[in-house]
Structures are given as C-alpha cells and as structure tokens.
Amino acid sequence: MKFNNPLYENEELAYEDVFLFQNYFEGKSRFEMDVKPQFSLNTNIPIVVANMNAVAGKRMAETMARYGGLVVLPQDMDDETMKRIVLHIKNASIFYDTPITVEANDTIRDALGLIYKRSHQSVILVDDDNKPLALFKPKDFEGYDQFTLLGNFSKRDLIVAQEGISDEEAFNLMEKSWVGVLPIVDKNWVLIWILTKKQTIRNSIYKPTLDLEWRLDVTVALGINNFEERAKMLFDLGIRTFVLDTAHAYQKSMIDAIKRCRNLFGDKIKIVAGNVVTAEATKALLEAGADGVKVWLGPWAMCTTRIKTWVGRPQFTAVYKCAQEAKKHGKFVWADGWIKEPRDMILALAAGANHAMLGTTFAWTFEAVGDIKYDEQWYMYKENYGMASKKAVTLRNKWLSKFELARKQMFREWISTSKIYLKEGRSSVGDIVDEFVAGLRSAMTYVGAANLSEFHEKAIIGVQTQAGFVEGTPHGRVKR
Numbered sequence: 001m002k003f004n005n006p007l008y009e010n011e012e013l014a015y016e017d018v019f020l021f022q023n024y025f026e027g028k029s030r031f032e033m034d035v036k037p038q039f040s041l042n043t044n045i046p047i048v049v050a051n052m053n054a055v056a057g058k059r060m061a062e063t064m065a066r067y068g069g070l071v072v073l074p075q076d077m078d079d080e081t082m083k084r085i086v087l088h089i090k091n092a093s094i095f096y097d098t099p100i101t102v103e104a105n106d107t108i109r110d111a112l113g114l115i116y117k118r119s120h121q122s123v124i125l126v127d128d129d130n131k132p133l134a135l136f137k138p139k140d141f142e143g144y145d146q147f148t149l150l151g152n153f154s155k156r157d158l159i160v161a162q163e164g165i166s167d168e169e170a171f172n173l174m175e176k177s178w179v180g181v182l183p184i185v186d187k188n189w190v191l192i193w194i195l196t197k198k199q200t201i202r203n204s205i206y207k208p209t210l211d212l213e214w215r216l217d218v219t220v221a222l223g224i225n226n227f228e229e230r231a232k233m234l235f236d237l238g239i240r241t242f243v244l245d246t247a248h249a250y251q252k253s254m255i256d257a258i259k260r261c262r263n264l265f266g267d268k269i270k271i272v273a274g275n276v277v278t279a280e281a282t283k284a285l286l287e288a289g290a291d292g293v294k295v296w297l298g299p300w301a302m303c304t305t306r307i308k309t310w311v312g313r314p315q316f317t318a319v320y321k322c323a324q325e326a327k328k329h330g331k332f333v334w335a336d337g338w339i340k341e342p343r344d345m346i347l348a349l350a351a352g353a354n355h356a357m358l359g360t361t362f363a364w365t366f367e368a369v370g371d372i373k374y375d376e377q378w379y380m381y382k383e384n385y386g387m388a389s390k391k392a393v394t395l396r397n398k399w400l401s402k403f404e405l406a407r408k409q410m411f412r413e414w415i416s417t418s419k420i421y422l423k424e425g426r427s428s429v430g431d432i433v434d435e436f437v438a439g440l441r442s443a444m445t446y447v448g449a450a451n452l453s454e455f456h457e458k459a460i461i462g463v464q465t466q467a468g469f470v471e472g473t474p475h476g477r478v479k480r
Contacts, residue, residue, distance in 0.1 A: 008461075008463045017316065017464065027445065030444070035452060041070060041241050045068040046355045058089065061073060061089050062089050068208060082230075083237065097120055099122075100122065101125075115138055118366060132158055161183075174197045213238065215238070225253070242269060262289035276295060282322040290331070294334045295319050296315070298312035352456050
C-alpha cells in the first residue's frame with residue numbers, strides 16, 4: 001500500500017478520511033478474485049465475528065464457518081456451555097443448516113418462540129421417529145389462536161430430499177415446487193438437515209472453514225488469567241486457535257499469558273492477542289509468541305473507552321502501522337472494530353489487515369445470540385451490549401460479593417443495552433457475508449488485484465475531506 005501523497009504517511013487517519021484509487025484490471029470477472037487470507041487459519045474469507053456475548057454463539061459460529069469465516073466464542077461462557085457449543089459445531093453439517101423441530105402436542109406459541117432462531121424461519125413438525133410431517137413458516141400461523149396444537153393442522157404435501165442431493169438439483173426442485181426451504185432426510189426418511197434455495201447458491205460460492213478433521217471450525221477467546229485448564233479442555237475438543245483478549249494488551253500480564261499459552265501447546269496452536277494500536281505494542285506481543293494481534297482501542301458501536309479516556313488511535317492508521325510491523329515478523333493483524341460497511345473492511349485489508357473483525361454488524365441477525373424482541377411499532381430488534389459494560393461485568397463476576405462487584409462496575413466503559421433493529425437485506429449472516437464479500441471482490445477489480453496480498457500491494461490511498469466522504473454515500477431517503 002502507498003499514499004498518493006506521501007505527506008500523509010504519518011497522519012492519523014480514520015476509515016472515513018481515506019479512499020482507494022482506481023487501477024488497471026486484466027481479469028474478466030469479479031468471481032475470479034481470490035478472497036482467501038494469506039494467513040488463513042483455515043478460513044476462506046477475511047471475516048471474523050467478535051467474541052461478544054450478545055453476538056457470538058452456537059448459531060453464529062456454525063453458520064459463519066459454512067461461509068468460510070470464523071467466530072470467536074466469548075470468554076464469559078461457563079465450561080459446560082462452551083463444551084456443548086463446540087461439540088455442536090464440530091458435529092454440524094458442512095453444507096446444510098440445522099432444522100428446528102416441533103411435535104404434535106406443541107402449540108403455535110411454542111413454534112413462534114423457536115422459528116426465528118434460524119434465518120430460514122421454519123419449523124418442521126416431526127413424528128415420534130423424527131420423520132417430517134409438515135413445514136411451517138410464520139405466515140402459516142396468521143389468524144390462528146396461539147394455543148392451537150400443531151398436530152391439529154391439516155397435513156400438507158411436504159417436499160423433501162435425501163442427503164447427497166446436489167445443490168443444483170435441490171435448487172431446481174425448490175424452484176419447481178414453489179418452495180424456498182427443503183428438509184433433508186436420510187435413507188430411512190428421518191429428518192437430519194434443512195436446505196434453503198439461497199444456501200444452494202452460497203454453497204457454490206463459498207468454501208467452509210474446516211479443522212484438520214474436516215469439521216466446521218471455531219475459535220475461542222480466553223482471559224489472560226488462569227486460563228490453562230480451560231485451554232486444555234478446548235484443545236482436546238479440537239480448538240487450535242486461541243484469542244487472548246484484554247482491552248489493553250500492551251502490558252506484562254498479556255506478554256506472560258502469551259508465553260504460558262505457547263509453552264502449554266508449543267506450535268500446535270495459533271495465538272491471536274489483543275488489543276493494541278501501535279507498532280511497538282505489536283512487536284512486543286509477536287516476540288512473546290503470538291501469531292497475530294488484534295488492532296483496536298475504542299472504535300466500536302458499544303464502546304465508550306475513547307470518550308472516557310481519550311486513549312486510542314484512528315483505526316485506519318492503527319491497522320496500517322501495526323500491519324507494517326507484523327509483516328516484518330512474517331505474522332498478521334486483525335482489524336478489530338469500526339467495521340460498519342464493506343468499505344471499512346476493504347480499507348482495513350488495503351491497510352494490511354489479514355482479517356476484519358465484526359461485532360455489532362452481526363448483532364441484528366437471526367443467528368446472533370439474543371432473542372427476537374418487538375418495539376411498540378412491532379419492529380424486530382435484538383439487544384446488544386459491550387463487553388466492559390455494567391451488564392457484562394455483572395455476568396462475568398456474578399460469584400463475587402456485592403461489594404466487590406460494585407467496585408468492578410465503577411470501571412465500566414461500554415454501553416450496557418442498545419436496541420439493534422433487524423434490517424431487510426441484512427437480517428441473516430448470509431446476507432451480510434454476501435454484501436461484504438461482493439463489495440470486496442468488486443473493489444479488487446477496481447484496484448486490479450487477483451488476491452488479497454496483491455490487493456494490499458497495489459492499493460493507492462488518497463485522503464479526503466468530510467465533504468468528499470459524504471459525496472461517496474447514497475443520498476436518497478431510506479425508510480427504516
């Protein structure tokens with residue numbers, strides 16, 4: 001990467017301050033672009049979902065891995081929950097989604113409590129042998145009393161397919177049958193998975209993130225104190241990447257934690273440590289044994305660190321300087337924070353990031369951890385909160401005395417509750433991945449790069465005024 005005007009090399013710049021110049025493109029199609037990160041951690045797209053309690057859970061991790069990304073599970077989970085989620089992900093299908101089932105004695109109210117847990121928004125009525133009888137969407141329940149038994153609905157013809165059907169065959173079957181969701185059964189007609197029309201298309205575009213045993217992969221965040229026993233348990237479950245996470249990582253405790261983790265597992269694992277915003281801090285963590293660092297201090301939707309402490313750095317420059325240092329060591333950085341639109345991820349990758357880490361952007365999806373809620377106008381939303389907020393601190397330290405808990409809450413720096421509305425076209429993980437990856441592929445054609453390493457090398461950065469940034473945004477009125 002280089003600046004069009006070298007005078008800006010040492011300016012402190014945010015994503016909104018910069019833009020990319022057009023360059024010559026020799027290819028024919030954006031689908032030719034290779035979006036696999038150089039240091040892949042087995043990922044096939046450069047997107048990581050942040051370890052936020054309200055965002056990263058079982059559904060998010062399973063779905064994101066199918067699209068080639070990676071989810072970092074939060075360190076606040078108890079061991080049993082963590083074990084259950086990791087085992088679920090490792091046993092989930094690489095190509096199909098997980099079905100939600102109901103039984104004849106369940107009610108419409110029961111079904112509606114489950115139906116928005118997945119973006120396919122479907123529940124399947126099964127018999128005692130788990131064979132599918134009917135498939136319901138929310139519109140099927142309109143006009144019925146919420147306590148109506150699902151077994152009392154008249155059975156409709158159900159279109160199903162057997163495991164092993166090709167994506168094109170499944171797409172054509174759904175197209176012919178005027179359905180968008182297809183239950184997948186085994187040879188005994190037992191329900192095992194579910195497939196949507198969009199999923200068949202995505203299967204042809206994305207490659208899943210798999211571990212060494214060809215199972216969906218996930219990674220886990222660890223605190224920097226007393227993590228060894230949990231790390232051993234997770235290693236035995238197949239976790240091979242750990243994220244050592246604390247807001248201020250340029251400290252002795254983090255450096256010691258990296259060394260302990262490396263001594264525990266040697267080269268059998270990857271360690272990502274954060275967060276930092278300077279080359280000096282990046283160098284310290286990498287020399288301690290980290291494979292990569294997370295770059296961020298303050299710029300998140302739920303974070304008040306900057307406004308309370310005024311410590312931090314504009315994110316584009318932070319990523320650029322830390323990535324330059326990491327490159328000297330043959331290692332990598334993640335751009336963690338302030339990724340709101342595809343352009344932000346694109347600029348982070350141009351600056352040298354290996355992955356972009358998104359949090360709140362995924363909080364408004366069906367796959368996010370939180371339950372669907374409704375405001376006074378019946379708009380769907382989910383609740384989001386920061387990881388250093390009063391709510392997160394309380395959940396993390398619930399075993400402490402009330403006095404000690406009150407002491408810890410004095411140092412909260414994040415927002416505790418925020419309504420995140422589900423938006424049409426961005427309500428599922430697949431929607432967001434499609435938008436971000438399509439934007440990246442398109443940007444690569446404009447820059448004339450065939451892969452992400454080339455994209456960083458060929459990127460020419462310009463600096464713009466606020467008026468220049470506004471000029472590049474759509475100006476039509478948009479309803480919520």
